[in-house]
Amino acid sequence: MLVAFAVENYLSIRDRVELSMIAVDHDKSLPDNIIAAQLSRAKPRPLRLLKSAVIYGPNASGKTNILKAIKMFCHFVITSIQNTCKPIPFIPFALDPQWEKRPSSFEISLFVKGTLYRYGLSADSSLVHKEYLYATDKAGERKIFERQTSNKEGESSFDYGPSGKDLRKVEQFVRSDSLLLAVGASYNNEDCRILWGSLGMVSSTGLDVDLRRTSLSATVKTKQSAEVLSEIAQYLDFGFSKLTLFYPGLGRVGKMRAGQPVEPEIGFTYTDTSGKEVRLEENTQSDGTIIFLNLLADILALTKDGDGILFLDEVEASLHPVLCEALFRFVHALPGDSVQLICTTHNTQLLNADLFRRDQIWLTEKSKDRATDLYSLADFQGKPRKDARWGKQYLEGRFGGLPVLN
Numbered sequence: 001m002l003v004a005f006a007v008e009n010y011l012s013i014r015d016r017v018e019l020s021m022i023a024v025d026h027d028k029s030l031p032d033n034i035i036a037a038q039l040s041r042a043k044p045r046p047l048r049l050l051k052s053a054v055i056y057g058p059n060a061s062g063k064t065n066i067l068k069a070i071k072m073f074c075h076f077v078i079t080s081i082q083n084t085c086k087p088i089p090f091i092p093f094a095l096d097p098q099w100e101k102r103p104s105s106f107e108i109s110l111f112v113k114g115t116l117y118r119y120g121l122s123a124d125s126s127l128v129h130k131e132y133l134y135a136t137d138k139a140g141e142r143k144i145f146e147r148q149t150s151n152k153e154g155e156s157s158f159d160y161g162p163s164g165k166d167l168r169k170v171e172q173f174v175r176s177d178s179l180l181l182a183v184g185a186s187y188n189n190e191d192c193r194i195l196w197g198s199l200g201m202v203s204s205t206g207l208d209v210d211l212r213r214t215s216l217s218a219t220v221k222t223k224q225s226a227e228v229l230s231e232i233a234q235y236l237d238f239g240f241s242k243l244t245l246f247y248p249g250l251g252r253v254g255k256m257r258a259g260q261p262v263e264p265e266i267g268f269t270y271t272d273t274s275g276k277e278v279r280l281e282e283n284t285q286s287d288g289t290i291i292f293l294n295l296l297a298d299i300l301a302l303t304k305d306g307d308g309i310l311f312l313d314e315v316e317a318s319l320h321p322v323l324c325e326a327l328f329r330f331v332h333a334l335p336g337d338s339v340q341l342i343c344t345t346h347n348t349q350l351l352n353a354d355l356f357r358r359d360q361i362w363l364t365e366k367s368k369d370r371a372t373d374l375y376s377l378a379d380f381q382g383k384p385r386k387d388a389r390w391g392k393q394y395l396e397g398r399f400g401g402l403p404v405l406n
Helices: 063-079 162-173 180-186 190-204 209-213 223-233 287-304 321-333 390-395
Strands: 002-008 017-020 034-037 047-050 052-056 104-112 115-123 128-137 140-149 156-160 242-246 265-271 277-281 308-312 339-344 361-366 372-376
Touching (some): 002 047, 002 063, 017 372, 052 063, 063 180, 063 308, 140 162, 180 190, 287 339, 321 339
Parallel strands (some): 052 361, 308 339
Antiparallel strands (some): 034 047, 104 115, 128 140
């Protein structure tokens, strides 16, 4: 589960901004939107994490760059060992000469298997300047390691906590452009291995709109998945009665013809005017139908893995506003600590106190220096009332995060 993510000096983000998934204590609304994350064998009350977050803002304000920063950071962590002699893919804020030569900095806090991990790094295109890992459990926060690069040649100094001492024997394999976390994971340090694997799962989840146009047949592979999606679709008036798996070219006797593919395809069962069932293929369905079902399938797949995070840029793309709302309500209704959904959107119909808490709503806007600022509706001075029409107030400009038109 994502607890928080902070980034500085990356793309349109100059000054440090932080996306927090920690629920505000004084807000007791919508308890179904909260995940209770209990630290392993700890007496204090559990962390209260949000199941979802939406980011609003005008075009080119940096909404997508928040998600890109998370994805690029995780991707670099996972691939740093293999990326020999390749530039580190961090692009600094280019509109201020004082920042262009500085490293980009990232910090992520993840709750994994009863432990809260806090991991961060600073790097430019050729050198990792700083890296650190801490873990919080029943004994409080403990240091796994700290790494500091002292010169342009990439010579680093390392400092270890008790559970990171075994990393001393592998620090010699850490290049100036690679990460101790990744090397430690490959040599089976437990904390490094657990966090590295979790960041790999974050890196593999969707972001771009085009990823949602994947064939549903490539997503839904089992009869059980098709049945679950069929049951959900019955409440959404898509028109079909059920989804079925079938094999193209399958004869009546149930044998595959020579040369036919072995992967099943999805059939959409409708009822014609005479009451007879008719099966239509996927290419006859609307983009919105396929996108929505793919999103549901992705969410259900994450629940099978225990937990997961799904990032979506412009969640409303090809979806009716009611379906957007249904998607979030579906995530909020999932039991336990299954899934977090973090999205950018322009859909102001989602801005209501019946669907989201104030701490789930985030906004981006550009400063006078054209740098991205990120803030929560819960942090807004004069906090809006729960019964207020947030969508209307947002469009009136009361919260910022709107295009400025001449």
